[in-house]
Amino acid sequence: MSSQKNNLMYELEAYLNVEHQAGKHTVYQKIARSVLNVIRDPRIQTAVRYEEERFDYIKKFVSLNDASVIDIGCNLGYFAFSSLEEGAQQVTCYEGYKYHAEFVEKAAILTDVQEKLIVKAEYYDFSVDKMRYDVAFLLNVLHHVGDDYGDKNTTCDNAKKLIAQQINNMATIAQTLVFQLGFNWRGDKKLPLFAKGLKDEVIDFVSQVTQQCWEIKAIGIAVKNSMGRIEYRELDDNNRCREDTLGEFLNRPLFIMERKD
Numbered sequence: 001m002s003s004q005k006n007n008l009m010y011e012l013e014a015y016l017n018v019e020h021q022a023g024k025h026t027v028y029q030k031i032a033r034s035v036l037n038v039i040r041d042p043r044i045q046t047a048v049r050y051e052e053e054r055f056d057y058i059k060k061f062v063s064l065n066d067a068s069v070i071d072i073g074c075n076l077g078y079f080a081f082s083s084l085e086e087g088a089q090q091v092t093c094y095e096g097y098k099y100h101a102e103f104v105e106k107a108a109i110l111t112d113v114q115e116k117l118i119v120k121a122e123y124y125d126f127s128v129d130k131m132r133y134d135v136a137f138l139l140n141v142l143h144h145v146g147d148d149y150g151d152k153n154t155t156c157d158n159a160k161k162l163i164a165q166q167i168n169n170m171a172t173i174a175q176t177l178v179f180q181l182g183f184n185w186r187g188d189k190k191l192p193l194f195a196k197g198l199k200d201e202v203i204d205f206v207s208q209v210t211q212q213c214w215e216i217k218a219i220g221i222a223v224k225n226s227m228g229r230i231e232y233r234e235l236d237d238n239n240r241c242r243e244d245t246l247g248e249f250l251n252r253p254l255f256i257m258e259r260k261d
């Protein structure tokens, strides 16, 4: 390994060790396989939000081979690097938290994919993008409108309207949308976006507000399988009810949507 790469590797390892638990979204994700292969510090800990399980489900419905991809709110780049591992031609990442963006940028150099992975260290503006992508990942970002990004004077009611607009704006840039939304505005239980906290409320909301622009192809629901492991399965009558034992995150439905032409 060149000395430049050696230094990068130490920087990434140091970053992960220092940033762990430093802030709201810090080291929220697991590290993608290709990045983990070049980071060898066994002490590294990150949170895990079932990235592998989500990605396994997504891959059943979305072809990433040769695809151009955008990952908005890419965090530590799990879905971006994993898309490249699946043969994506190019991935553009937007990440507003600068240390995460730097991590992804350095990890791209370290894994020799810097030509294919573009990192924008900024909060994505849903009203201005003119680019076109085959696949967009917009996972667990929009309930942070008026908090991480956008007008800080937004109210909870208005946040819901903005969320609807922003999902639909995505139809001007992407053919396929992979989407997830939290139940609570800003991630705060005291500010629920859905009064009863039910999967059906989220599904009804997304279905209604997107009916002009998006066709919902699949909805993945987290379930505990017979081995006690989480996997995402197609929505059905058995798994659509709220499962408190799994916690809020795993109750969030995972939508795969295709643009209506």
Ligand SMILES: C[S@@+](CC[C@H](N)C(=O)[O-])C[C@H]1O[C@@H](n2cnc3c(N)ncnc32)[C@H](O)[C@@H]1O
Pocket: 025, 028, 029, 049, 072, 073, 074, 075, 094, 095, 096, 097, 100, 122, 123, 124, 125, 138, 139, 140, 141, 144, 148, 149
């Ligand atoms: C809750 S985490 C979700 C991470 C990832 N998408 C996932 O589901 O595993 C939200 C991430 O999006 C970033 N973020 C929030 N709003 C954003 C925006 N408008 N543009 C880019 N990044 C954003 C945050 O800094 C954070 O890293």
